[in-house]
Amino acid sequence: MAQSSKITFFNLKELKDLKTAYETRGLSAVVPLIQKKINDLTNTELHIAVMGETGSGKSTFINAVRGLQTSDEGAAKTGPTETTMEPTSYPHPNLLNVCFWDLPGIGTPEFQSAKYVKEMNFDKYDFFIILSDCRFRENDARLAKEIEKLGKKFYFIRSKIDNDLESFHKQNIPLDKDKELDKIRNYCVSSLEKQGMLTPVFLISNFEMNEFDFPKLNDAIQSNLDDIKKHVFLLSLPNIALKIIEEKRKNLKDRIWMLATLSGAIGAVPIPGLSFVCDIGILVTAIIDFRKYLGLDDVSLQRLANTTGKPVSQLKAVVKTPLVGEINEQFVKRLLAGTTYFTISAIELSLDFIPVIGSIFGAGSSFLMTYKILHGALDDLTGNAKRVVQAAFDSDFH
Numbered sequence: 260m261a262q263s264s265k266i267t268f269f270n271l272k273e274l275k276d277l278k279t280a281y282e283t284r285g286l287s288a289v290v291p292l293i294q295k296k297i298n299d300l301t302n303t304e305l306h307i308a309v310m311g312e313t314g315s316g317k318s319t320f321i322n323a324v325r326g327l328q329t330s331d332e333g334a335a336k337t338g339p340t341e342t343t344m345e346p347t348s349y350p351h352p353n354l355l356n357v358c359f360w361d362l363p364g365i366g367t368p369e370f371q372s373a374k375y376v377k378e379m380n381f382d383k384y385d386f387f388i389i390l391s392d393c394r395f396r397e398n399d400a401r402l403a404k405e406i407e408k409l410g411k412k413f414y415f416i417r418s419k420i421d422n423d424l425e426s427f428h429k430q431n432i433p434l435d436k437d438k439e440l441d442k443i444r445n446y447c448v449s450s451l452e453k454q455g456m457l458t459p460v461f462l463i464s465n466f467e468m469n470e471f472d473f474p475k476l477n478d479a480i481q482s483n484l485d486d487i488k489k490h491v492f493l494l495s496l497p498n499i500a501l502k503i504i505e506e507k508r509k510n511l512k513d514r515i516w517m518l519a520t521l522s523g524a525i526g527a528v529p530i531p532g533l534s535f536v537c538d539i540g541i542l543v544t545a546i547i548d549f550r551k552y553l554g555l556d557d558v559s560l561q562r563l564a565n566t567t568g569k570p571v572s573q574l575k576a577v578v579k580t581p582l583v584g585e586i587n588e589q590f591v592k593r594l595l596a597g598t599t600y601f602t603i604s605a606i607e608l609s610l611d612f613i614p615v616i617g618s619i620f621g622a623g624s625s626f627l628m629t630y631k632i633l634h635g636a637l638d639d640l641t642g643n644a645k646r647v648v649q650a651a652f653d654s655d656f657h
């Protein structure tokens with residue numbers, strides 16, 4: 260199937276290893292290879308450093324990208340008296356392997372970039388965000404050059420863009436929004452150019468993360484990450500736009516054949532009384548994970564309600580799936596028994612795209628059941644997550 264032929268997450272060598280393992284040692288030899296990949300996709304760490312002058316909005320940004328308000332548990336303290344003096348880590352509330360680092364301000368004139376790089380342990384970060392709420396200065400450019408020397412990526416963000424636009428309203432000045440944004444963007448880019456740094460600048464408001472250049476920033480970050488880290492980063496994004504939900508669906512879909520293969524392998528080498536339990540375990544865990552990544556668990560819904568100022572009951576009212584209740588063995592057994600609950604299209608049932616092993620599993624196998632149920636569950640959860648986003652933002656934007 261042309262549409263499904265791309266196997267993501269495995270490079271050519273890994274696919275060859277899978278094939279060889281299967282051909283020489285059988286199905287059970289494939290299990291650890293797939294298990295390792297799923298483990299990487301779930302647990303690979305991502306460390307993101309956030310820098311900029313005092314008051315530029317670092318802590319607020321770190322909260323916003325994690326879908327948190329300052330008042331939420333685990334949020335970074337914000338405001339004029341909360342200056343960060345040493346690197347502070349802020350784990351993502353749903354993905355503990357994703358960590359944002361709030362680094363101390365770089366405002367002093369005697370700032371020494373090389374010393375800062377060493378003291379802040381730049382080696383450990385995957386990429387860097389440099390924020391400013393006005394133009395960028397010499398210190399920002401010097402830092403970026405140090406980051407470049409390490410072969411790492413940085414992204415310049417001009418924050419508080421809502422303030423700039425608001426000032427037009429306050430003074431009753433007519434506003435051509437795109438023109439004004441271009442002006443600010445160009446101004447920031449040229450302030451960096453003057454420091455010998457040719458690089459894009461992304462305009463954002465920490466209070467309206469689904470607006471302005473936030474989508475472009477995400478695209479830029481993703482384009483510079485390897486497949487595994489890109490997957491982890493994408494899953495960490497707040498569920499604030501239909502595009503993000505849709506990208507998460509595509510990424511999670513690419514995990515399903517692996518989970519089904521594990522389930523199928525366990526089913527194909529039955530341990531009396533155990534195999535069924537193992538298969539159920541895979542399904543229970545996957546459904547709970549999918550739900551969390553798509554922001555449909557109770558805590559995530561509450562957070563989105565806090566962010567948007569909507570009562571959580573209004574968001575829950577558009578959620579219409581049994582998958583938001585308790586997911587346990589009994590629940591999954593009921594799903595398996597009710598074969599009509601989830602349907603699957605012919606295209607998705609054509610398993611010829613699955614490397615090596617897809618074709619060996621017949622109808623009714625553990626592989627196929629897992630494959631069907633997880634496809635159905637993912638589509639069901641995605642539809643609900645999209646309705647939640649629409650209800651939260653009262654619109655059907657992007």
Ligand SMILES: Nc1nc2c(ncn2[C@@H]2O[C@H](COP(=O)(O)OP(=O)(O)OP(=O)(O)O)[C@@H](O)[C@H]2O)c(=O)[nH]1
Nearest residue numbers: 313314315316317318319337338342343419464465
């Ligand atoms: N309007 C607007 N205000 C913002 C934005 N981001 C942050 N702020 C406000 O700016 C002030 C400073 O934000 P912080 O996030 O505490 O700044 P910081 O960079 O962490 O500051 P230090 O920790 O002192 O270095 C707070 O009052 C925030 O509410 C934004 O995008 N728009």
Ligand SMILES: [Mg+2]
Nearest residue numbers: 318341342343
């Ligand atoms: Mg701070």
